[in-house]
Amino acid sequence: MNQERTLVLIKPDGVQRSLIGEIITRFERKGLKLAGLKLLKLPREKANELYEPHRGKFFYDYLIQFMTSTPIVAIALQGRNAIELVRLVNGATKPAESEPGSIRGDFSIDITHNVVHASDSPENAERELGILFDPGEILEYQRIDEAIIYSPEI
Numbered sequence: 001m002n003q004e005r006t007l008v009l010i011k012p013d014g015v016q017r018s019l020i021g022e023i024i025t026r027f028e029r030k031g032l033k034l035a036g037l038k039l040l041k042l043p044r045e046k047a048n049e050l051y052e053p054h055r056g057k058f059f060y061d062y063l064i065q066f067m068t069s070t071p072i073v074a075i076a077l078q079g080r081n082a083i084e085l086v087r088l089v090n091g092a093t094k095p096a097e098s099e100p101g102s103i104r105g106d107f108s109i110d111i112t113h114n115v116v117h118a119s120d121s122p123e124n125a126e127r128e129l130g131i132l133f134d135p136g137e138i139l140e141y142q143r144i145d146e147a148i149i150y151s152p153e154i
């Protein structure tokens with residue numbers, strides 16, 4: 001059924017602001033399935049690995065410092081076109097471009113303290129899920145509402 005998996009992180013500001021439930025609810029209501037979920041303090045080595053594509057950019061050190069400061073929530077989400085849909089639910093990275101109704105559009109005003117992160121491609125989703133989750137921590141299961149969420153692919 002063309003299912004994809006992607007990684008979402010609720011960043012330290014989202015956890016500190018008690019937005020965990022609000023954010024997970026938005027993904028659940030969209031129809032996406034939780035495949036993995038954990039609260040953790042991101043180790044510096046994992047932060048460096050995760051943000052390797054941004055190494056050397058002017059904001060890199062500040063981003064790593066922020067992401068390792070206090071706990072985050074890591075979420076593996078599964079669904080049809082999950083990577084693209086999750087990015088829509090999250091909203092644009094630039095504060096002036098994140099639409100009201102999106103998580104960033106509703107809850108953030110800053111490009112670093114922007115509440116959530118999500119993988120931007122299938123390659124990065126696989127890479128990033130591998131950084132945050134051991135294989136046994138991502139679960140394969142059927143949810144009873146899938147029959148009504150999805151029409152068959154025709």
Ligand code: CMP
Nearest residue numbers: 054059063093111112113114116117118
């Ligand atoms: P995220 O989705 O976690 O992926 C990379 C992060 O880098 C991004 O969200 C922002 O928080 C941060 N970022 C991207 N561009 C900039 C920028 N121009 N200035 C500061 N931070 C940035």
